[in-house]
Amino acid sequence: MQKTTLFLSSFLLSCLSMAQIVSGPMIGHVEFRTATIWMHLEDSIEEVTVQYIESNLADRPAQQVKVKLPGGEFNTATVHLTGLEPGKMYTYYVYVKKGPAIAKGEVRTQTLWQWRTNPPDFSFLTGSCNYINESKFDRPGRPYGGDSSIFATMAKEKADFMLWLGDNWYTREVDYYSNWGLMKRPATDRSQKILQPFLQSMPHYAIWDDHDYGWNDADKSYPLKKTSRDAFMKFWANPSYGNKDEGIYTQFTWNDVDFFLLDNRWWRANDNWWDSSNGQSNPDKTMFGKEQIDWLKNALLSSKSNRNINFRIIATGSQVLNPISTYDVFRKYSKEYEDFIQFLQEAKIPGVIFLTGDRHHSEIIEVKNVGMYPLYDITSSPLTAGTHVFDQREKNNSYRILGVDKYQNYARISISGTGKERTLQVSFIGLKGEIYNSWSIQAKNLNFTTSN
Incomplete structure (x- = not known):
């Protein structure tokens, strides 16, 4: 009974x-x-x-x-x-x-360990590009959205939280031009039954990219950007959303890691605007904008002064470092990019790792810079959107440490160990929980030495 x-x-x-x-x-x-x-x-x-x-x-x-x-x-x-x-x-x-x-x-709730014990081990999930098919409004032909059972796999993970890296839903032609459409798309996609156990299983944080901000490659000229921001705030529960009613950037801390969530669309110049002329970089071609970059620099300096922090993860929708990418990588906004890298060098900010989405493949890019430790860009994509094979130009990318193409996947990032022996490990995981590839780095290898 x-x-x-x-x-x-x-x-x-x-x-x-x-x-x-x-x-x-x-x-x-x-x-x-x-x-x-x-x-x-x-x-x-x-x-x-x-x-x-x-x-x-x-x-x-x-x-x-x-x-x-x-x-x-x-x-x-x-x-x-x-x-x-x-x-x-x-x-x-x-x-x-x-x-x-x-x-x-x-x-x-988070554990209060500061000044008491070593930081607890933890893990989080991350990924980008979630396309939910709606046939009457999708492009004709083969559906672009893939197998959404990946969310059932992710819901079973014993992770501490999920960080969505943009293109979390895909607006399409019927959505671009109306306030109602920009609200209807996340409402429709979020209501999918397969998503509900995952949403309840762990905390969720998010940034956006072009497809959940506006149309493809949308920039600061997108006419309904304020509504896009309203929709983002309505359907996510981040700690904050930019400043002065602009942008969606924010920051949070989990154990010994500071997370800086950037907005790569609100202040973004069009990708096709000239990057340099007569050997001079164009100062007006910016991805993040002066206000946001100033905030990020100050936030990183504040983070540096916190002895409890070992890693500083900067998350943004577009790749940051990839030197041979033909797409909208941050380094193609060369004045802003070079200024920021110089800041990292001069301010000696340790433990920086970039976390990005967008590309419909996953990879880790390593770029070695004079005067500082190597920088790494971890790209995780796609969750359910269309996959692709590395094209001829990028197939043999010498800056790539490892990569996963052709498969839907997400990343599990784990931080473990004690003191400066803390290790960050990345595993790219498939639909059924299969591990495609893994890589790790210790905090002590992301630091400045006297030789630098």
Whole structure:
């Protein structure tokens, strides 16, 4: 009888969720004493209540937070859980009006280790280029979107969070030109059933690239960029979104790693604008813009002064270093690129690694610079969008340490070890969890020495 009651309760919860939750709940930004829960609810729902309690103290009174919803077709809520304790698992329940919970999940806060122990080992997932097919609006012929079961594989990972590297959804012609279209695309893609367990399994952070910002290769001239930013903020739960109502860049810390999430579209000059003339670099051709670059430099200097940080991961939608890429790599914005590399050298910022998407293949690029340690660009792509084979120009790229083409994949990045022996390991993983290739680097090899 008890088993039957449990089954009926689970069945009722599932039915209520399907009826009222369009997508989610998704875990967003998580800190030591706070956590964020995002969800998209039916348009008639005006308020949502979330109750939460430490998982092993279920017999005690739960904390509660209520959030008013905006209503309408894109009726999303971002709920902030506060008053938590570090390193604890919390169970949360979602309620609409009176009656049973319509959703239940768990979230773990970050561990307070600073000045107490060595940094905990952890791992996170990352990837880019998620195309969900919608045949009546897609390009004719073979569907561009691939096997979305990759998200079921990712949901089973025991990772601490997921970092989406752009092209997280693909706007298309029917979306480009209207505010409604730019909201409808993420709402449609986010509601896919295969995604829901993954959204609930770990925290999610994101940046964007051209296809979830606007049209292909969209730049700062895209006329609906403000709506794109509104859509990004409505469907993600990052710690912040740019400054002065511009851009979506932000920063967060997980154990001994600082993450800098960049916006490579809001201030971006068109890729075809001339990069140099008569041997002079064009100062007006920028990918990130002065305000964002100034922020990044100051943030890196602040990070450098924190002795608890071993790695500094800079995430952006476009590749950064690839010297032979024919596509929109940062180094083709040569004035801004060279100035930033010079800053890293002169300020002696240790532990920098770039994390990028976009290319529909995965690879690790190494570039050696005079006056500093080698720089690495880890590219992870695609999750579900079309794959390709390395073309003739890039097939034998001497700057590539390893690469994965032809296959959908994501990356698992793990940080482990003690002190300056901390090691960052990258594994590129396929649809069923098969490991295609792995690579690692120690923090002590990303540092400045007296010889530099």
